[in-house]
Structures are given as structure tokens and as C-alpha cells.
Amino acid sequence: xxxxxxxxxxxxxxxxxxxxxxxxxxxxxxxxxxxxxxxxxxxxxxxxxxxxxxxxxxxxxxxxxxxxxxxxxxxxxxxxxxxxxxxxxxxxxxxxxxxxxxxxxxxxxxxxxxxxxxxxxxxxxxxxxxxxxxxxxxxxxxxxxxxxxxxxxxxxxxxxxxxxxxxxxxxxxxxxxxxxxxxxxxxxxxxxxxxxxxxxxxxxxxxxxxxxxxxxxxxxxxxxxxxxxxxxxxxxxxxxxxxxxxxxxxxxxxxxxxxxxxxxxxxxxxxxxxxxxxxxxxxxxxxxxxxxxxxxxxxxxxxxxxxxxxxxxxxxxxxxxxxxxxxxxxxxxx
Numbered sequence: 001x002x003x004x005x006x007x008x009x010x011x012x013x014x015x016x017x018x019x020x021x022x023x024x025x026x027x028x029x030x031x032x033x034x035x036x037x038x039x040x041x042x043x044x045x046x047x048x049x050x051x052x053x054x055x056x057x058x059x060x061x062x063x064x065x066x067x068x069x070x071x072x073x074x075x076x077x078x079x080x081x082x083x084x085x086x087x088x089x090x091x092x093x094x095x096x097x098x099x100x101x102x103x104x105x106x107x108x109x110x111x112x113x114x115x116x117x118x119x120x121x122x123x124x125x126x127x128x129x130x131x132x133x134x135x136x137x138x139x140x141x142x143x144x145x146x147x148x149x150x151x152x153x154x155x156x157x158x159x160x161x162x163x164x165x166x167x168x169x170x171x172x173x174x175x176x177x178x179x180x181x182x183x184x185x186x187x188x189x190x191x192x193x194x195x196x197x198x199x200x201x202x203x204x205x206x207x208x209x210x211x212x213x214x215x216x217x218x219x220x221x222x223x224x225x226x227x228x229x230x231x232x233x234x235x236x237x238x239x240x241x242x243x244x245x246x247x248x249x250x251x252x253x254x255x256x257x258x259x260x261x262x263x264x265x266x267x268x269x270x271x272x273x274x275x276x277x278x279x280x281x282x283x284x285x286x287x288x289x290x291x292x293x294x295x296x297x298x299x300x301x302x303x304x305x306x307x308x309x310x311x312x313x314x315x316x317x318x319x320x321x322x323x324x325x326x327x328x329x330x331x332x333x334x
Contacts, residue, residue: 005030008066009038019289080109115312119179121290123278138250147243150232171207
């Protein structure tokens, strides 16, 4: 049994706690938030207003850190000082230096840390990876993702769910596109260089909310991330996939639509739906639950971790390179 405690009870934490409570080998033993009422809404008998109180009062095997980025380092330091492994939500911190410091804190304390990167665990990307591994698509040649969730319009943008989005000085790439950087790496391999053009469309937010990023992968393939959080695609729930993907390979192309459907087009043949199993539950095809099951297998069974903090720092370096490219107007090597 893995005894898990969570720090943070904001909007997205609901998906974490729902998942922990669904995993048979997990016991949710504590929830902490500076707003005690929020913690009590999740765990009435195991709620705490401070991290130190929770760590002192509760037998814990693993801490799930679900706070906004600005609060992360202090929480990580407290958990590491207690000698406990942890999962930390993304983005790790406000910039690369702060993210590296979080990794150093864990390394110095000798505690394991995973980054909660759940997009690669969305079922459509897991299925795409299986098709690639089975050789059914051939060598990847290019990938495109068109982000169109339509949730960034007007003065109330993001306030209902994650209001701190409005104050983030770096937004689209730092908070959102980092998911797709990781997904691109999961499907295509390592990024060699990037070129970016970023802009802000909604004047009420501090950071950029639209832009195009070009990727050159080390094996010669290319990629495009075309993001606009104000525009909306045709989908029953635009936040399900957040956009549409096209994966071009030597033998076939694979298209993801906004409803989670995959469509396979072998070269010389018409496109056809590709059937696969997935659950339209909670967030992003139940990807939080898939990630947390992976984490349990890692911490209890020793399964290899896909999102260790040292591996994940590569994503943060790519984010920094994208902002550098946008500022300088040129390709930046990673």
C-alpha cells in the first residue's frame, strides 16, 4: 500500500485526488492547502493548512505537489527535508534556473522525484506510440499540432478554473505548449533546434497566448506547433484534446481529431477510422489516472519512470530556447 499525501487543492487537483482514490494500492492519508476549507472538501478528516503540520502528523510514503509554480520550491524543500519521494506538477518553476534548483534539492536529499506530465499518457498518444512501435506507420517524418481550445477570450479568460494564468508573464509556451514539447519528444525523438514567433492576443493577460513554433528533430524530421488559445476548433469538448494532430510517417499518416478520434491513412489508400479503446473520464481521456497508475508502478514495483525530473528538464530547456528564438528571431540550437 502506498500512503499518498497531496499539497494543493486548487482546480486541477480534483483530477489528482479522484485518481488516487480509485487506485486500490493507494491510501490518501492527507491533503494540505493554505485555504483549509479547500483541503477539508477533499479529505474532511485528513486536512491540513500547512505542509509542516501534515508531514509531522501523517505517515506518508509519497507526496503529490499540486501547487502553482511560484509556491513549488518551498514545498519541495520541506518534503525533501523529510526524506520523502514526490511527484511535482508542471511547469516545475518559473524558469530553467528555478527548475534546476528544484531538481538539485531532490538530488541533494537523495529523494526520487517525478514530474506530473500527463499529456503523453493521453490515450490517443499512447495508441500512436504503439502503432509506431509496431512498425505500422513507418519512420516518422513530421508532426503538426493545432491548439484551439477557445478558452482564452475576453476579460474573464481562465478565471473560473486557474486564475493565476492571467498573471503569468510567460504563458502559452511555459504553461501549455510544454505538454506538446514532451508529446513531440515521446513520438518523434529529441529536438535539435527551434524557431518561434509568439504574440499576445488577449490584452487582459500578461503573457503570450498565440504563436507558431517550428521544430527540427535530431533524426531529420520536422514539427509545427500552432497555438491560439482564443480560437476554437470543432469538437464536442475543445478541452478534451486541446487541438488536432497530424503525424506523417513513411508508410502512413495518423490524424487526431478534437473528439479523440484517430484516423489512419496508409499511403495510396483512403483515410479510415482507427478504432482503439479509451475512457472519456475526468481530464484528457483519463490521462491523470494513467499517469498516477504509472507512478504507483514505479514507486511500488520499480517500473522505469518516463518523467523523472532529470529527464523532464530537457523540456524546460526547450521552452527556454523557444523564448530565446522569439526574442532573437532566429533558430536556436538545443
